[in-house]
Amino acid sequence: MPRTGTMAPARILPRPTGARYQDEHRKWQGIPSVERTRGGRLYVNWYTGQETETSGNFVVVTTSDDDGSTWSGPRFVVEHDDPAVRVYDPTLWRDPADRLWLTWNQSSGFFDGRIGVWAATSDNPDDDEPVWSAPRRIANGIMMNKPTVLSDGTWLFPAAIWACHTATEEHPLEQERFSNVYASTDGGETVSYLGGADIPNRSFDEHMIVERRDGTLWMLVRRFDGVGESFSEDGGRTWTPGRLSHVDGPCSRFHIRRLPSGRLLMINHADFGDRRPREEIEQQGDVKEWKGRTNLTAFLSDDDGVSWPHRLLLDDRDDVSYPDAAIADDGRFFVVYDHDRFGDRAVYLARFTEDDILAGRMESDGSASRMLVNRALAQPEPESGTAATR
DSSP states (O other), X not given: OOOOSTTSOOEEEESOOOGGGSTTTOOOEEEEEEEEOTTSOEEEEEEEOSSSSSTTOEEEEEEESSTTSSOOSOSEEEEOSSTTEEEEEEEEEEOTTSOEEEEEEEEESSOOSSOOEEEEEEXXXXXXXXXXXXXXXXXXXXXXXXXEEOTTSOEEEEEEOOSSSOOSSOOSOGGGOSEEEEEESSTTXXXXXXXXXXXXXXXXXXXXXXXXXXSOEEEEEEETTEEEEEXXXXXXXXXXXXXXXXXXXXXXXXXXXXXXXXXEEEEEEOSOOOOOOHHHHHTSOSSOOOSOOOOEEEEEESSTTSOOOEEEEEEOSTTEEEEEEEEOTTSXXXXXXXXXXXXXXXXXXXXXXXXXXXXXXXXXXXXXXXXXXXXXXXXXXXXXXXXGOO
16 A cells, blocks of 8 residues: 655665666766675665656665676665655665665655654675665654764764755744754664754755764764854764854765774865855755865865865866765775766766875775766656556
8 A cells, every 4th residue: 555645654666677767767866875885785875756856756776796897777766655755865874783774864845844864774785685674764854974973882863954945844843953963872773862053054954973082073064155063072962053164165065984094084075166155045946056066075184174184086077066985894985976967967986095095196906986886868768668667
């Protein structure tokens, strides 16, 4: 029986055969995530479906068993029975127990005011037929970046309720319209609201959290005019008043994480020049046009984020954005990002090492950039037959 409404889970469809799911017929795509399993399989996902970012969007998951040289095509699709529900902004994460998490967000239309983070996990992501747990709703809001595992074992999930968009439905969540943190202290069995930061001038939030060497938490948040920040000294329950940080950005998603070496890794835009002012952005519709999303770069910090002296250019084209990163057990980095969501309609992979960033060039064996993961070809669907098949 079809399940309707955003509080009902989407379905995870293995090896979908419907025409609308295939590379040939998807009309646009972007906002990817990546993870690498213990056995070495790469998972990458993104969202797509319909003509643009709207009701009826769905998530595509693909896999690679050769470090990104070849890909499986649509290995899974996450789609809702209700065409009014949008399934979007997915994240992949390998937890400390080596389970693979697949998370996504569900909203009625572009932003219903409540949204919801849904999660499914796989204990056998390296098998020929991975099995997913039943999807469950773990938080209010939208999460599109990986959780952070603290030194005490707590997992922090960054989920926000947007303040930059007007809700299309009434929900009593005005007190939660912040860059929020949900926590789990039992390995993900339960996830509960912990606290939130109020970052002025934030845009879509897309926040991430790192634990600094002194034990404080540093939250970075996307702003219209750069990257905002807030700090917590009590594990994420309370946060300092938000402010603009020294990290710049063109109003786009970034990625930050602690490396086994102790350095911090950031994937962000460099030397991007112009960006659109907030007033101009707010005059656009839900799906916006941006400036400055160029020179996607990997940075390293030796001093807990105070400075970022080491850098490696990954892609200097315009309209490259929304990076996510995974780290292999051998220390290699795998970074995915999108390019020209409605034109090239492509997701790319960069494969490199910490030494490459320190050297400022890709010189390690196997390092490569602009590796194509997937491209949607936007061809017309067949008039009948496979279009409605799952």
